[in-house]
Amino acid sequence: MRMDEGWYRLGMLLTLVVGFWEGVMAVVFRLFTDKDPSVMTAVNYLAAPWCYVAAAGVAAVAFAVIAVLDAGHKKALARKEAADARS
Numbered sequence: 001m002r003m004d005e006g007w008y009r010l011g012m013l014l015t016l017v018v019g020f021w022e023g024v025m026a027v028v029f030r031l032f033t034d035k036d037p038s039v040m041t042a043v044n045y046l047a048a049p050w051c052y053v054a055a056a057g058v059a060a061v062a063f064a065v066i067a068v069l070d071a072g073h074k075k076a077l078a079r080k081e082a083a084d085a086r087s
Contacts, residue, residue, distance in 0.1 A: 005077050026042075
């Protein structure tokens with residue numbers, strides 16, 4: 001079963017939100033607020049140098065997943081265009 005192009009867009013959007021929140025926003029919360037770590041900023045449970053490494057890792061993984069999903073999205077669009085041309 002192949003995914004529709006809308007599912008790729010949804011996957012990219014959700015990955016972007018999680019990558020941004022657990023990556024960039026976790027560092028912002030750590031540096032500029034006095035909030036305790038929570039489930040929403042899980043990397044802040046780590047000690048000082050490792051939370052930044054984990055946040056960068058989350059952002060990098062999110063970027064890689066978005067790149068893979070974008071390639072799949074382009075293939076899905078090409079399949080749809082090919083099917084429309086045959087019809």
